[in-house]
Amino acid sequence: MKSYVEAVPGLRPTMRRAIIMIQDITMVLVAVALSLTLSQSRLSFEAFSPAGFACWASIIILSHLLFRYCGLYNTVWRFASTPDFFNILKGCAILTIVLYCVSLFVRSFQPVAGLNERQFIVFFLVSFTIISAPRIFYRFFRDGASWRILSRGKASTKRAVFVGKLSEADVIIRFTRTTQPVEYSIAGIMAIEHGVPQGTRIQGVPVVATRPRLIEVLEEYAKGTTSLDLLIFGSGAEREIEEYSELVRVARQGDIAVVQFSGLSQLGQEGKLVLDEVEMETILRRPTVPSDIERIGAFVGGKRVLVTGGAGSIGRTLVKRSLELGAEAVLVADNSEFGIFQLSQYVEEKDQDRLKVRIVDVADRRQMTRVVTEFKPDIVFHAAALKHVPLLEENWDSAIQTNVFGTLVCAEVAAKCGVKQFVLVSSDKAVDPTSVLGLTKRAAEQIVSALHETAAGEPGARRPATKFIAVRFGNVFGSNGSVATIFQAQIEAGGPVTITDRRMTRYFMTVAEAVDLVIMSAADAASRKAGDDYAVYMLDMGKPVPILEVAETMIRMSGKSPYTDIPIRFTGIRPGEKLHETLHGEDEELVELGISKIFGLSTDVAEWSDVQAALAALQQSVKSQDKASSLAVLAGLDHTKKVRGDVPEAVIPKAAGQAN
Numbered sequence: 001m002k003s004y005v006e007a008v009p010g011l012r013p014t015m016r017r018a019i020i021m022i023q024d025i026t027m028v029l030v031a032v033a034l035s036l037t038l039s040q041s042r043l044s045f046e047a048f049s050p051a052g053f054a055c056w057a058s059i060i061i062l063s064h065l066l067f068r069y070c071g072l073y074n075t076v077w078r079f080a081s082t083p084d085f086f087n088i089l090k091g092c093a094i095l096t097i098v099l100y101c102v103s104l105f106v107r108s109f110q111p112v113a114g115l116n117e118r119q120f121i122v123f124f125l126v127s128f129t130i131i132s133a134p135r136i137f138y139r140f141f142r143d144g145a146s147w148r149i150l151s152r153g154k155a156s157t158k159r160a161v162f163v164g165k166l167s168e169a170d171v172i173i174r175f176t177r178t179t180q181p182v183e184y185s186i187a188g189i190m191a192i193e194h195g196v197p198q199g200t201r202i203q204g205v206p207v208v209a210t211r212p213r214l215i216e217v218l219e220e221y222a223k224g225t226t227s228l229d230l231l232i233f234g235s236g237a238e239r240e241i242e243e244y245s246e247l248v249r250v251a252r253q254g255d256i257a258v259v260q261f262s263g264l265s266q267l268g269q270e271g272k273l274v275l276d277e278v279e280m281e282t283i284l285r286r287p288t289v290p291s292d293i294e295r296i297g298a299f300v301g302g303k304r305v306l307v308t309g310g311a312g313s314i315g316r317t318l319v320k321r322s323l324e325l326g327a328e329a330v331l332v333a334d335n336s337e338f339g340i341f342q343l344s345q346y347v348e349e350k351d352q353d354r355l356k357v358r359i360v361d362v363a364d365r366r367q368m369t370r371v372v373t374e375f376k377p378d379i380v381f382h383a384a385a386l387k388h389v390p391l392l393e394e395n396w397d398s399a400i401q402t403n404v405f406g407t408l409v410c411a412e413v414a415a416k417c418g419v420k421q422f423v424l425v426s427s428d429k430a431v432d433p434t435s436v437l438g439l440t441k442r443a444a445e446q447i448v449s450a451l452h453e454t455a456a457g458e459p460g461a462r463r464p465a466t467k468f469i470a471v472r473f474g475n476v477f478g479s480n481g482s483v484a485t486i487f488q489a490q491i492e493a494g495g496p497v498t499i500t501d502r503r504m505t506r507y508f509m510t511v512a513e514a515v516d517l518v519i520m521s522a523a524d525a526a527s528r529k530a531g532d533d534y535a536v537y538m539l540d541m542g543k544p545v546p547i548l549e550v551a552e553t554m555i556r557m558s559g560k561s562p563y564t565d566i567p568i569r570f571t572g573i574r575p576g577e578k579l580h581e582t583l584h585g586e587d588e589e590l591v592e593l594g595i596s597k598i599f600g601l602s603t604d605v606a607e608w609s610d611v612q613a614a615l616a617a618l619q620q621s622v623k624s625q626d627k628a629s630s631l632a633v634l635a636g637l638d639h640t641k642k643v644r645g646d647v648p649e650a651v652i653p654k655a656a657g658q659a660n
Contacts, residue, residue: 017073021064024072024131028063028095029056031127035119038126062098067091088132096124157183159227163190163214163247164234164261166202172232172261173203184230190214192234192241215243215250222254233260245553253559291516292595293325299523301326306377306419308362308410309384311339314425314476316346317515318381323351325519331356331375333368334384362406365413372417379522380414382407383425385441392436393575397622400630403440407447408615415451415466423522424448424470426536428507428581431472435576439634443618445470445536446637449603450611452535469525471518472601473539474507474581483547487554495566497551500573505544505580514539521598534591534600538583611637 067073070091072084100120160176162169169189176184188208191200200207209217221228231251237260238244251258305322309315310332322330332355334340340357347355356375360367362384372380385403386392392399407424414422429438430445452468477484483506490497521537528534548568555562562568573579584590584601591600614637621629 020073021067023134024067025060025064027130027134028059028127031123031130032059034126034130035123038122058102059099063091063095066095066098070094085132085135088135089128092124092128092131095127096120099123157185158229158257159187160184160230160232161188161190161208161218161221161228162186162232162234162261163241164192164232164237166191166193166196166200166207168234168261169202169205173205177203184232186232187228190217192237212243214241215246218247218250219254222250222256228254228256231256231258233258235261245557249556249559252557255559291513292520295523296516296519297325299325299526300379300519302328303378304328304376305330306333306372306375306380307331308333308380308382308406309425310334310357311336311343312383313482313511314515315381315383316343317511318383318518319343319355320347320351321512321515321519323347323354327354329354329356329375331358331371331377333358333360333362333371335359335361363401363409365409368409368413369416372413372419376417377419379421379423380410380419381423381425381518381522382410384410385425385427385444387427387437389429389435389437389576390574392440396436396627396630397625399436399440400618400622400634403437404443404447404615404618404634407444411447411451411468415468418465420465421467421522421526422448422451422469423518423525424468425518426470426472428472428474428583431582431585433635434578436631437576439631439637443634443637445472446606446611447615449535449605450608452533453605454608467525467533469522469533469535469537471521471537471539472583473509473514473517474541474583476509476511476514483550484554487551491555491558491560491566496569497555497562497566498569498571499547499551500571500577501579502548502570503579504547504573504577506547507541507544507581507583508550509539509541517598520595524593524595524598534602535605536588536601536603538590538599538601540597540599541583544580606637 070087072087072091100117103120162172166189169186169191173186176186186205188206189202190209191207192211192214194211196207196210198207198210218231231247233241233244233247241247248258300322305327307315307318307322307330310319310330311334315332315334319330319332332340332343334357337359340359343357344352344355358367358371360371362368362382384406386395386399411422411424424444426445427437427441429435430442431438433439433442448468448470451466475482487497517539521539525533525537551568552562555566555568558566560566585603587604589602591602593600614633618630618633621633
């Protein structure tokens with residue numbers, strides 16, 4: 001029995017379908033014989049006579065065509081449900097009626113003994129029973145207790161409790177039983193609906209808790225009264241369950257892993273649960289924005305996409321998302337060999353043939369020109385940047401080289417090569433900048449904004465074919481070097497968790513959400529005409545979150561107590577840091593675009609000639625290793641007319657290409 005159930009999934013789909021078809025035809029012939037036997041009737045012709053063989057052949061062909069028409073071979077047996085058995089019922093009923101009508105027609109000109117309504121009623125009942133039986137039999141041994149008994153001796157499954165809606169519990173229980181190898185066994189359900197009686201069973205699994213006793217029951221599991229390995233939350237549980245973060249804390253304190261159900265993936269004919277790790281962004285219950293997949297898919301689909309800094313946190317997600325949305329090819333330009341190697345592990349194997357990589361310095365004009373010329377991208381996402389505030393205060397020249405001149409090179413090369421769209425990934429640090437990072441990101445925004453408005457005021461000037469925009473947003477959870485990753489490492493090391501100031505707040509967004517909104521901003525910009533477009537887009541990141549709250553929550557989620565098990569130490573604000581970031585300046589006006597969480601920014605934009613002058617002065621200062629002068633030029637770039645007046649004529653370049 002066990003070998004039969006295990007052997008069926010191992011067959012090739014076409015062979016498996018052929019065996020099922022032969023089995024159904026055989027069952028029809030058996031049903032004919034049984035119906036005659038049970039009704040104690042005999043036919044007036046011999047079973048193996050020419051007339052008999054013609055009759056059986058006709059029945060075989062007719063039944064096969066009807067069963068195919070009724071969809072009996074479009075379902076995987078172990079996922080068969082009520083509609084599939086209704087299809088069998090329909091197929092058998094139609095077959096019975098057709099055979100009965102044929103018998104009436106034949107008897108109108110040639111008498112046939114042994115055929116009447118009684119035989120056809122019995123045939124219908126028998127045929128439905130014995131065609132359905134193997135499917136029910138197979139599902140029973142795959143889904144029920146019998147299969148778990150047969151599977152003993154193999155790797156033990158993880159016992160899990162599900163927290164969520166009963167409708168999702170039904171799906172999860174079914175799929176945990178049918179997926180091979182069996183990874184999880186649902187031992188109980190914590191229902192979040194009101195009015196669900198405790199003890200109610202879903203496919204034999206009991207409801208062990210209802211609100212408001214969810215935490216109390218989970219604590220009993222965590223104390224070891226019943227062995228439990230996994231806690232599975234339903235989708236959207238972080239928004240629907242007030243006790244969400246406390247349930248996570250209790251589970252992790254009891255060494256119970258926590259995941260969240262986010263849907264089903266369909267791999268060929270195989271169904272698979274998608275269970276995601278519960279991350280900080282989920283714990284803090286920041287509502288995410290549903291992506292307009294149709295629009296961003298239409299924008300990226302079939303395009304050639306170049307991502308600078310594609311081995312970084314945001315760049316890597318941009319790469320993966322572009323491939324998922326159907327980009328023709330994606331090229332990563334990054335100077336981190338190890339980062340590019342990690343990226344190859346991050347991208348799914350089926351997408352590897354569309355992924356190209358180049359190890360280049362984005363500030364090297366010759367290298368970038370060769371890359372863009374050869375690849376011919378339709379879209380450039382410029383995510384390459386140095387971003388750590390304290391490090392860049394000391395390494396200011398590297399920050400300027402990458403963040404400012406790297407942006408200049410990439411933007412000018414994109415314009416020269418006729419790239420349709422150039423998208424700068426910017427930062428909230430660019431608003432009223434007080435750090436080297438903020439000053440360089442603001443300068444990058446000014447470069448892109450000035451190129452966006454190139455046609456204004458220059459006689460005979462022609463607007464470049466490239467559409468330039470910048471997209472500004474704050475911190476992302478889980479990015480390299482973010483507070484979440486730093487705090488996690490400190491907690492795992494036993495502390496202390498270090499925070500610069502207890503009053504500090506930051507905006508947070510998931511990487512996936514930020515990337516989709518960046519692509520959406522680019523799609524919106526591509527659809528707008530000159531005069532009705534924006535150089536800078538801003539993402540609405542909700543309310544700022546206290547960093548201290550992030551630290552305390554992460555400590556609790558690890559199963560420990562802040563200040564007691566894991567100390568928190570306040571170190572003081574570092575050079576360049578702000579207590580609170582803002583997403584737009586007082587002189588910038590937010591413009592509603594009719595797109596959720598995305599705004600256009602109406603702001604003053606410097607002329608390209610003024611930006612060129614400031615960049616020339618900046619290049620001279622960097623060459624002289626004059627930090628004060630360099631930062632002064634960057635600070636003045638928001639008011640480039642004043643900067644230009646202070647810049648000696650000797651250092652103002654004749655052409656943009658001389659800026660670097």
